[in-house]
Amino acid sequence: MKLLSLRSVLEKPMVIEEISLSEMQVELGEPLVQMRGIVKIFPGVVANDNVDFDLYAGEVHALLGENGAGKTTLMNILFGLYSPDEGEIYVAGKKVEIRSPRDAIRYGIGMVHQHFKLIPTLTVAENIALSLANAPAINPSKHLVEEIERYSKRYGLEVDPSAYVWQLSVGERQRVEILKALMGGARALILDEPTTVLTPDERDELFKTLRRMADEGCGIVLITHKLEEALSVCDRITVMRNGRVVATVRPNEVVAADLAKMMVGRDVLLNYEKPPSEIGEVVLRVEGLRVLGDRGLVSVDGVSFDIRSGEVFGIAGVAGNGQSELVEAIVGLRKVESGRVEILGRDVTNQPTSRVLGLGVAYIPEHRIERGIAPDLSVVENLILKSYRNPPFSGRLAMNTDYVREWGKRLVEEYEVVTPSIDAPVKLLSGGNIQRVIIAREFSQEPKLIIASHPTYGLDVAATEYVRKKLLEQRRRGAAILLVSEDLEELLALSDRIAVMYRGRFVGVLEADEITLDRIRVMMAGEEEAS
Amino acid sequence: MFEDVAISLKIAVEAGTPILLASLGEIYAERSGVLNLGVEGMMMLGAVVGFATTLTTKNPILGVLLASLVAALLSLVHAFACVSLKANQVVSGLALTMLGVGISGVLGRQFVGSPLPVRVAEASIPGLSDIPLIGKALFSHDPFVYLSYALVVILWFVLYKTKLGIEIRAVGEDPSAADAAGVNVALVQYGCVALGGALAGLGGAYLSVVYTPAWIENMTAGRGWIAIALVIFAMWDPLRAVIGAYLFGGLEALQFRLQQALFFGYRIPVTLLGSLPYIATIAVLVFASSEAVRKRIGAPSALGKPYFREERVF
Numbered sequence: 060m061k062l063l064s065l066r067s068v069l070e071k072p073m074v075i076e077e078i079s080l081s082e083m084q085v086e087l088g089e090p091l092v093q094m095r096g097i098v099k100i101f102p103g104v105v106a107n108d109n110v111d112f113d114l115y116a117g118e119v120h121a122l123l124g125e126n127g128a129g130k131t132t133l134m135n136i137l138f139g140l141y142s143p144d145e146g147e148i149y150v151a152g153k154k155v156e157i158r159s160p161r162d163a164i165r166y167g168i169g170m171v172h173q174h175f176k177l178i179p180t181l182t183v184a185e186n187i188a189l190s191l192a193n194a195p196a197i198n199p200s201k202h203l204v205e206e207i208e209r210y211s212k213r214y215g216l217e218v219d220p221s222a223y224v225w226q227l228s229v230g231e232r233q234r235v236e237i238l239k240a241l242m243g244g245a246r247a248l249i250l251d252e253p254t255t256v257l258t259p260d261e262r263d264e265l266f267k268t269l270r271r272m273a274d275e276g277c278g279i280v281l282i283t284h285k286l287e288e289a290l291s292v293c294d295r296i297t298v299m300r301n302g303r304v305v306a307t308v309r310p311n312e313v314v315a316a317d318l319a320k321m322m323v324g325r326d327v328l329l330n331y332e333k334p335p336s337e338i339g340e341v342v343l344r345v346e347g348l349r350v351l352g353d354r355g356l357v358s359v360d361g362v363s364f365d366i367r368s369g370e371v372f373g374i375a376g377v378a379g380n381g382q383s384e385l386v387e388a389i390v391g392l393r394k395v396e397s398g399r400v401e402i403l404g405r406d407v408t409n410q411p412t413s414r415v416l417g418l419g420v421a422y423i424p425e426h427r428i429e430r431g432i433a434p435d436l437s438v439v440e441n442l443i444l445k446s447y448r449n450p451p452f453s454g455r456l457a458m459n460t461d462y463v464r465e466w467g468k469r470l471v472e473e474y475e476v477v478t479p480s481i482d483a484p485v486k487l488l489s490g491g492n493i494q495r496v497i498i499a500r501e502f503s504q505e506p507k508l509i510i511a512s513h514p515t516y517g518l519d520v521a522a523t524e525y526v527r528k529k530l531l532e533q534r535r536r537g538a539a540i541l542l543v544s545e546d547l548e549e550l551l552a553l554s555d556r557i558a559v560m561y562r563g564r565f566v567g568v569l570e571a572d573e574i575t576l577d578r579i580r581v582m583m584a585g586e587e588e589a590s
Numbered sequence: 591m592f593e594d595v596a597i598s599l600k601i602a603v604e605a606g607t608p609i610l611l612a613s614l615g616e617i618y619a620e621r622s623g624v625l626n627l628g629v630e631g632m633m634m635l636g637a638v639v640g641f642a643t644t645l646t647t648k649n650p651i652l653g654v655l656l657a658s659l660v661a662a663l664l665s666l667v668h669a670f671a672c673v674s675l676k677a678n679q680v681v682s683g684l685a686l687t688m689l690g691v692g693i694s695g696v697l698g699r700q701f702v703g704s705p706l707p708v709r710v711a712e713a714s715i716p717g718l719s720d721i722p723l724i725g726k727a728l729f730s731h732d733p734f735v736y737l738s739y740a741l742v743v744i745l746w747f748v749l750y751k752t753k754l755g756i757e758i759r760a761v762g763e764d765p766s767a768a769d770a771a772g773v774n775v776a777l778v779q780y781g782c783v784a785l786g787g788a789l790a791g792l793g794g795a796y797l798s799v800v801y802t803p804a805w806i807e808n809m810t811a812g813r814g815w816i817a818i819a820l821v822i823f824a825m826w827d828p829l830r831a832v833i834g835a836y837l838f839g840g841l842e843a844l845q846f847r848l849q850q851a852l853f854f855g856y857r858i859p860v861t862l863l864g865s866l867p868y869i870a871t872i873a874v875l876v877f878a879s880s881e882a883v884r885k886r887i888g889a890p891s892a893l894g895k896p897y898f899r900e901e902r903v904f
Binding site: 195 | 759766899
């Protein structure tokens with residue numbers, strides 16, 4: 060209690076007008092939030108350049124743009140996580156200053172982040188108590204249970220208040236986040252890329268909930284880079300590019316190609332050409348693979364498959380069904396409990412990663428920053444991470460610097476990496492360019508097997524297009540490709556065969572002519588088809 | 591024999607109390623994500639301030655209070671370095687220990703060998719202290735031991751059953767999530783570090799004012815480090831800290847017993863006995879760490895990591 064009163068003393072200097080969207084009468088169709096002339100500059104980057112944005116009560120408003128276009132920065136400013144360098148924010152028509160998330164919450168603005176801001180070691184109720192300024196000081200979680208259940212019912216957000224967050228699925232965690240915002244009195248709700256982690260069913264459920272909330276007078280901002288989401292569920296779409304607003308349109312005024320052009324600034328390929336390729340020998344053979352996950356439970360449970368050269372084998376499934384563990388086991392980063400992994404006829408089960416990669420395996424890891432690059436090293440150093448110890452990169456005593464630099468420059472050019480120089484630390488690059496560096500490193504070795512784990516996750520339209528084109532190029536060259544992705548359209552566009560993974564097993568493997576979106580969706584929920 | 595055991599247990603509790611107090615404080619600091627390796631230094635400073643104050647004012651309560659206050663102020667140096675300046679917590683903590691030990695060494699030189707003119711009287715709890723064995727072991731102590739009992743319960747309750755406790759745990763697990771939930775991360779960390787300092791100071795003063803009560807060189811003799819090890823053994827839970835603290839207190843009590851004992855006609859060297867608590871510390875750390883790995887209980891996730899709000903994530 061002492062600490063709490065101390066807190067209020069410390070915060071006294073901030074004069075906050077008593078405005079809250081949760082109590083204000085804002086009619087449907089009137090602005091809840093207006094942002095005017097927002098400028099935010101990060102070292103070296105203008106993230107927001109004189110941006111205007113309006114959110115009305117009763118609308119679902121898509122904020123569409125590529126990665127690095129400034130969508131999330133703009134919303135982080137509205138939520139008080141960043142302070143703008145210039146510009147004004149109005150809530151219900153009154154000018155306000157939002158200095159912290161707490162201010163934002165007080166004004167009735169809520170945010171569901173892309174990476175959930177939940178504490179796994181706390182229960183659902185404790186997490187909600189944490190975010191509510193008026194939660195009781197003693198035994199808060201017990202007091203909140205009833206209210207949580209009431210909100211759950213009203214909006215169709217079912218969740219067990221006494222469960223620990225680490226026990227929940229991703230979809231459930233998202234529901235907790237939304238509950239948190241709603242119970243905190245949010246009337247303007249920002250969702251940052253909410254669908255990337257959801258199953259198609261969970262996604263539909265989410266959209267229904269959002270519509271219900273909008274009908275009750277909330278305003279929803281949906282940050283996304285998926286065109287079809289913006290077109291199908293939103294009332295208005297604001298497109299951003301390079302920190303500026305390109306246009307605000309209604310979905311019936313435009314088609315997908317228009318939006319893509321606004322986002323990228325040029326025409327974009329939305330369909331990929333995939334000519335039949337020559338299918339050759341078996342490159343990767345996996346037999347009865349059993350692998351444990353981080354918690355010591357079986358994550359991959361008896362999976363078998365072959366991939367031949369010139370073939371893309373896709374693995375679909377919601378994250379957390381054993382895909383990551385499967386990939387890690389194949390490249391030797393995770394122990395295989397039983398079963399076999401063979402590459403080009405050689406047994407590599409539980410062999411060191413260096414040996415697996417040495418057989419001509421390219422690995423595009425799921426966590427590109429943590430596993431794909433050494434962030435503080437330069438672009439050129441990252442480009443030779445796999446080959447630095449071999450000639451001609453390395454001489455008898457020292458690195459062959461001239462050759463390395465020459466080679467690095469050539470790759471940067473060939474793979475169109477946008478970087479100030481080959482000596483810039485790779486962490487300063489955007490996600491798309493980091494992925495280009497990884498692909499340049501991996502593909503320049505003419506690999507026989509490519510293991511690509513979520514290769515376009517979080518990338519913008521242009522970078523996604525590039526990565527997919529490169530993968531198809533390698534397929535044409537005769538590489539065998541294992542493609543793990545949650546993006547069904549990507550799998551459909553690139554794969555020759557698709558396996559659907561659920562709880563560590565393959566629910567089924569579809570041949571090219573059997574693949575349809577609907578069949579995969581059903582299987583992703585774990586239902587085997589009666590065939 | 592029975593009486594002997596009861597007295598040994600009583601000594602165990604008293605010897606364990608300074609370690610318990612310091613551990614409780616460090617648990618709070620670490621729960622909020624701030625590792626403070628300065629416990630030894632803060633205990634030392636508390637010990638010398640408590641001793642000097644009691645010696646001059648003849649008021650042990652004032653001595654102990656002032657010791658807590660000064661140690662808390664010292665810990666704020668650590669909080670400022672780690673929370674506000676985002677400095678390396680290990681380095682800052684070690685510096686704090688050196689600072690505290692150094693100051694207390696200089697200030698304490700004049701007191702070496704001098705006993706305190708006042709003693710803190712024992713206050714047996716009527717009724718409870720008549721229970722055989724337990725009564726003697728737990729309920730015939732000075733008031734500060736009872737204070738430590740109360741602190742254990744209160745700190746446990748606050749941590750697990752109140753909003754403030756949820757905030758503290760949240761800050762230690764994921765400060766950016768706590769921030770997004772509207773928690774004042776820096777304030778919580780400052781508060782927890784200061785509480786840690788106050789309790790370490792209290793533990794140190796207990797040593798010099800109540801437990802010993804005289805000034806000897808190297809008063810705390812590594813108890814601050816043991817307290818830090820105990821935090822891991824306790825898995826950051828105030829209730830579990832009790833067990834560990836009294837275990838170490840028991841080792842100290844045992845030391846005195848074993849000094850008289852003969853093993854096959856030989857006396858065990860005093861120096862070897864004196865090293866028992868430190869050997870036990872290593873054993874406890876090995877045990878606790880493997881236990882934690884097995885049960886997959888980890889330290890607070892953000893422990894030791896400074897929190898930057900406007901960090902751009904690449």
